[in-house]
Amino acid sequence: MSAAGLTPSPCRFCGAPILWAQTKNGRAMPVDAAPFPRDQIAPSGRWRLVREGGALRVFHDVAAIEVAEVWVAHFATCPAKVPSAKRGGLEPAIRERLAYYEAARAAERGA
Numbered sequence: 001m002s003a004a005g006l007t008p009s010p011c012r013f014c015g016a017p018i019l020w021a022q023t024k025n026g027r028a029m030p031v032d033a034a035p036f037p038r039d040q041i042a043p044s045g046r047w048r049l050v051r052e053g054g055a056l057r058v059f060h061d062v063a064a065i066e067v068a069e070v071w072v073a074h075f076a077t078c079p080a081k082v083p084s085a086k087r088g089g090l091e092p093a094i095r096e097r098l099a100y101y102e103a104a105r106a107a108e109r110g111a
């Protein structure tokens with residue numbers, strides 16, 4: 001039930017490693033390739049990744065199922081998508097990761 005072993009692709013906006021998963025409605029959703037410890041993420045932001053055959057599926061039912069790690073939608077951590085003005089209100093773990101992606105993107109641009 002782990003997403004380990006999957007090869008991430010870079011976000012086309014910020015270059016962060018993301019995985020594309022399918023929601024129960026069949027929509028493609030980008031999630032951060034790296035999970036978070038469950039307790040660092042508010043319940044509304046927790047997603048569970050499940051590999052089913054060749055497909056990667058994402059479920060929003062983490063509240064009902066005990067898991068140690070959760071995934072977040074990349075929209076929540078993408079420096080290109082989260083306006084600076086909104087970052088102060090982010091959860092610390094999310095804000096940290098967003099800052100990390102932004103620094104990595106800046107370093108890449110400077111290289």
Ligand SMILES: [Zn+2]
Pocket residue numbers: 011012013014015016074077078079080
């Ligand atoms: Zn991004």
